Amino acid sequence: MQSYVISENNALLSELCAGARNVASDVTAVVFGDGAAAAECGADHILTCPLEESGSPEDFAKAIAEEILKSDAACVLVGNTILGRALAGKLSVYLNTAVFATISSLTSEDGKPCFERTVFGGTAVNKQVIETAYSVFTVNSGIFAAAEGTGACTDIAPIAGAASASLKRVSKDEKRETAVNLVAAKRIVDVGRGLAAQEDLAMCEKLASAIDGEVGCSRPIAENNKWLPKSSYMGITGVQVKPDLIICTGVSGQVQHIGGINKSKVIVAINKDKSAPIFKNCDFGLVGDMYKIIPLLTEKLS
Ligand SMILES: Cc1cc2nc3c(=O)[nH]c(=O)nc-3n(C[C@H](O)[C@H](O)[C@H](O)COP(=O)(O)OP(=O)(O)OC[C@H]3O[C@@H](n4cnc5c(N)ncnc54)[C@H](O)[C@@H]3O)c2cc1C
Numbered sequence: 048m049q050s051y052v053i054s055e056n057n058a059l060l061s062e063l064c065a066g067a068r069n070v071a072s073d074v075t076a077v078v079f080g081d082g083a084a085a086a087e088c089g090a091d092h093i094l095t096c097p098l099e100e101s102g103s104p105e106d107f108a109k110a111i112a113e114e115i116l117k118s119d120a121a122c123v124l125v126g127n128t129i130l131g132r133a134l135a136g137k138l139s140v141y142l143n144t145a146v147f148a149t150i151s152s153l154t155s156e157d158g159k160p161c162f163e164r165t166v167f168g169g170t171a172v173n174k175q176v177i178e179t180a181y182s183v184f185t186v187n188s189g190i191f192a193a194a195e196g197t198g199a200c201t202d203i204a205p206i207a208g209a210a211s212a213s214l215k216r217v218s219k220d221e222k223r224e225t226a227v228n229l230v231a232a233k234r235i236v237d238v239g240r241g242l243a244a245q246e247d248l249a250m251c252e253k254l255a256s257a258i259d260g261e262v263g264c265s266r267p268i269a270e271n272n273k274w275l276p277k278s279s280y281m282g283i284t285g286v287q288v289k290p291d292l293i294i295c296t297g298v299s300g301q302v303q304h305i306g307g308i309n310k311s312k313v314i315v316a317i318n319k320d321k322s323a324p325i326f327k328n329c330d331f332g333l334v335g336d337m338y339k340i341i342p343l344l345t346e347k348l349s
Pocket residue numbers: 168238239240241242264265266267268280281282283284285296297298299300301302303304307317318319320323335336337338
C-alpha cells in the first residue's frame with residue numbers, strides 16, 4: 048500500500064504525513080509550488096505541481112491521479128480545505144472510488160485502510176474498512192499530530208503530467224480576516240452564546256492574554272453573529288483542537304461543539320446554568336455568571 052498526502056497548506060501536510068504512516072510505510076506528498084518549503088513535512092518523496100497565479104490545485108487532479116494509478120493500491124489523504132475538497136472530488140472520479148470526508152482516525156486492519164468519522168451531527172461514530180484498491184479521505188487539521196524531527200526529504204521532483212484547467216479565475220478578492228492558529232494553541236478561551244455583545248469579547252481577550260492563549264468560539268458566534276472569523280469556531284464542522292487548557296465560557300456544550308474540544312487536556316467550564324451539558328464534559332466546572340467570573344479569573348491569573 049502506498050500513501051499520498053496532498054495539501055496547499057504545509058503545516059497540514061505534516062499532519063497528513065503522520066496519519067498516512069498509520070497505513071503505509073511509503074508516503075508521497077504532493078505540493079503546489081515550492082517543494083523545498085515542504086521538505087520537512089515527513090514524506091519520503093515530494094511531487095511538485097507548478098501552480099500558476101490564476102490556477103487551482105484541482106487543475107492537477109488528472110496528473111495526480113495518473114501518478115497514483117502507478118501504484119496497485121493507494122490511500123490518498125487530502126487536506127480538508129476549500130481547495131482540497133474540490134481536488135478530492137475530482138481525484139475520486141479519476142480513481143473510480145468515493146471520498147470519505149472529515150475522518151477522525153485512520154488505521155490499518157489486515158493491511159486495509161480503516162477509518163472512523165462522526166456521523167448524525169456528532170452523535171455517533173462510523174467505522175469502515177476500505178475494500179477497494181484506492182481510497183480518498185479529507186482530513187481536518189488537528190486530527191493527526193505532525194511528526195517532528197523527520198529530517199528533510201531529498202527526493203523532490205516535478206509531477207509528470209500538466210495542469211488542465213476547466214475554470215478560469217477572472218478576479219481575486221482576498222479574505223481580510225485574521226486567522227488564528229487554534230490547532231497550535233496551548234491555551235484557549237472558548238466563547239459561546241452566553242456572551243451578550245460583541246464588545247464584551249474584550250473581556251474574553253483579556254482572559255486569553257492573561258493565560259497566554261488564543262480566543263476561539265462556538266459556531267453561532269462565528270457563523271451567525273460574525274463576531275469572530277469562521278476559522279475561530281471549534282467543533283465537528285469547525286477546528287478540532289487539543290490544547291493543554293481550554294476555558295469554555297457561556298458555552299452550553301452541545302455534542303457538535305464538544306467533538307472539537309474533547310481532546311483538550313484540561314477543560315474548565317463557566318456557565319450560569321448548572322444543568323448545561325458542558326458540565327458533563329469538563330474537568331472543572333464553575334456555575335455562575337461569566338461576566339462576574341471572567342474578570343475575577345483574569346485578575347487572579349494576570
Ligand atoms: C450538523 C451540525 C453541525 C454543527 N457543528 C457545530 C460545530 O462544529 N461547532 C459548534 O460550536 N456548533 C456546531 N453546531 C451547533 C451546535 O449544535 C450548537 O447550536 C452550538 O454549539 C451552541 O453554541 P453555544 O454553546 O455558544 O450556544 P448555546 O447553546 O445557546 O449556549 C449558550 C450557553 O451560555 C450560557 N450562558 C448564558 N448567559 C451566561 C452568562 N452570563 N454566564 C455564563 N453562562 C451563560 C447558557 O446557560 C447556555 O448554556 C452544529 C449544529 C449542527 C446541526
